[in-house]
Amino acid sequence: MxxxxxxxxxxxxxxxxxxxxxxxxxxxxxxxxxxxxxxxxxxxxxxxxxxxxxxxxxxxxxVLSPPIEQTLRDGLGVAFPHHLVQRAITGYILHSDRRAILLESDDPPSYAMxxxxxxxxxxxxxxxxxxxxxxxxxxxxxxxxxxxxxxxxxxxxxxxxxxxxxxxxxxxxxxxxxxxxxxxxxFLASVVTKLHPREEWMNNFGNHIHAFLPAMRGIEFGAVTPKGNHLTINVAGEFVNAQMMNRFLHSPATQAVLPCLDEAQGDHDLRYFKGRFPxxxxxxxxxxxxxxxxxxxxxxxxxxxxxxxxxxxxxxxxxxxxxxxxxxxxxxxxxxxxxxxxxDDLPYGKSFRLLTIALCKTQLFDMVIALAAQDARLRRMLFDAVSAHHSYRSIVAKMLDARWLARMAALSARLPFQKNDRLDKAASNS
Incomplete structure (x- = not known):
């Protein structure tokens, strides 16, 4: 030595x-x-x-997100294993209990494997x-x-x-x-499972991850991620457990995405695994x-x-x-x-996490999604937060623009008079 x-x-x-x-x-x-x-x-x-x-x-x-190819090549001297990719993820559908919105960008895709x-x-x-x-x-x-x-x-x-x-x-x-x-x-706890739907149903699922921010007690977020021939489903929270996963799977928002729960094809479908992350x-x-x-x-x-x-x-x-x-x-x-x-980004992420939890538990996140349907800048912020393509610090900096905040206040004042659709389409003139 x-x-x-x-x-x-x-x-x-x-x-x-x-x-x-x-x-x-x-x-x-x-x-x-x-x-x-x-x-x-x-x-x-x-x-x-x-x-x-x-x-x-x-x-x-x-799910491996950009710049994973550069990270492997430049830091490790290793090529990215494209042959292992089961699906290219091109965007997200973000769900609250009553609303959902499609979030996409021109960024390179993430890879599910x-x-x-x-x-x-x-x-x-x-x-x-x-x-x-x-x-x-x-x-x-x-x-x-x-x-x-x-x-x-x-x-x-x-x-x-x-x-x-x-x-x-x-x-x-x-x-x-x-x-x-x-x-x-x-650490937060997570419960993970998978589901093999019929091939035709799986082919029509699309290349988007469904991210859920429910008001449900004990669950901070959930996700349904498409792979090659199956879906990976996970929920997370400080004390999340199998019973909470059951409630999540049978909630109206999740059922709207997964009407095929009774048609599981795999021998190990809907078996739960427990994990953690910091x-x-x-x-x-x-x-x-x-x-x-x-x-x-x-x-x-x-x-x-x-x-x-x-x-x-x-x-x-x-x-x-x-x-x-x-x-x-x-x-x-x-x-x-x-x-x-x-x-340096962790304090901003912690604040973002606490704000999101508060908005979800008071069901005010429905309003955030409704606003995002009318504002391209807010949609981009939500995409960056969900995809992790940009730091929380940069997202918070964009949020603190006085003119943009005034626009959000004006839009919020008109929201009670607008129709509450299940899926909010992005406004083309935002």
Whole structure:
């Protein structure tokens, strides 16, 4: 081991806990940088799951948004797997309890795919670059002045630095909390299921994600995402559970989109899976000889936007810091500075989330959708918020325009006298 806390040099060893996009993204970015800098860095990734064979169900809607192709190419040196794309997502239909509106833009599409296939693709890319993948769970770590010791179900290992990319896994979080000052972020719960409708019905569903903001207690948002031959359905909330998913599936707004619930074709249709994702930032997500990336660091937008992108980006930023600045707490402040693209937006996202919850629970979001039907600027803001194509900070800045706010006030005054359609069409002269 190298007792130096400076940049990783020839013979440096890195252990990564977690083989999802954050972990493999970090490994590939390290490998890419080491090759460019002509350094021999040995990388080992520990992952308890085996993604090949698709034996695991990933509690993620599996939508990858722009600029995912650029992120993979420039940061990781990996081509985007177009062969895994099941559907190009061209827009969203945003639902309140009584209204819905179509949101589209000229932006590049997002891509729906099976997350387990994408994860396996990244793992195979890592193996092709001689990155060591160990299918074993890490059981403990020790961080010493001159090295890190890693204990796993298959043995132990030593490294100069350890990367935590374990997502929302409680067991791994406790291991890092015991050995470092790291403290896990707070999480929202999610319930995910899938549905295989008849082929004809599925072909007519379209290429839009249906996003729901119901007034229903316990649910912050829900979504129905079209894939190749099936739909992925998820709901999220701090204490969301299977009973709430049942209520969501049988609510009038959801039934208007999914009249085919009784026609499930797949053996595992409407089986529920439980997951989590962060809605706050972790404490001390780096220090001497350790760094945390992705969901485990709480580095993700509210409403679970760009989760895969954020994992890949934070992994790339961590790799850059380790290769150019070092692996001390002070050197890894470079990683924190890079993460400001995400962390600076979190307060705006939190405010946006609380405002949305308040509007939904008081059923005032119906008015927002009605206004959006008459105003192109508001439609674009809603699209950016739902799609995660732009930061919440930029959305809030657009909202604080005095002339636009005056226009919204004038439109609001006329709303009670207008017809309340179920689907609000975008006004062509907005």
């Amino acid at each position: 190298n007792s130096s806390l400076g940049p990783l040099t020839d013979g440096a060893r890195v252990v990564i806990v977690g083989g999802g996009p954050g972990g493999i993204g970090t490994a590939l970015a390290l490998n890419n940088l080491a090759r460019q800098m002509q350094r021999d860095v040995q990388i080992t990734v520990y992952e308890g799951k085996v993604f090949a064979g698709e034996q695991h169900f990933n509690q993620c809607s599996g 099976r997350r387990v296939q994408f994860d396996n693709y990244l793992v195979e890319q890592a193996r092709a670059r001689d990155i060591r993948i160990v299918n074993s769970r890490v059981t403990d770590i020790e961080i010493h002045a001159d090295r890190v010791i890693v204990y796993s179900e298959s043995g132990n290992d030593q490294a100069d630095v350890i990367v935590g990319a374990f997502g929302s896994d409680d067991g791994s979080a406790v291991i890092f909390e015991r050995a470092t000052d790291y403290r896990a972020p707070r 809605f706050s930032q972790a404490r001390a997500f780096s220090g001497d000889r350790y760094v945390i990336v992705g969901d485990a660091a709480g580095l993700m937008r509210p409403f679970k936007g760009k989760g895969v992108n954020s994992a890949l980006l934070t992994g790339t930023w961590a790799a850059q810091a380790m290769m150019t600045a070092g692996i001390s707490a002070r050197a890894l402040r470079e990683y924190h500075r890079a993460c400001r693209e995400i962390t």
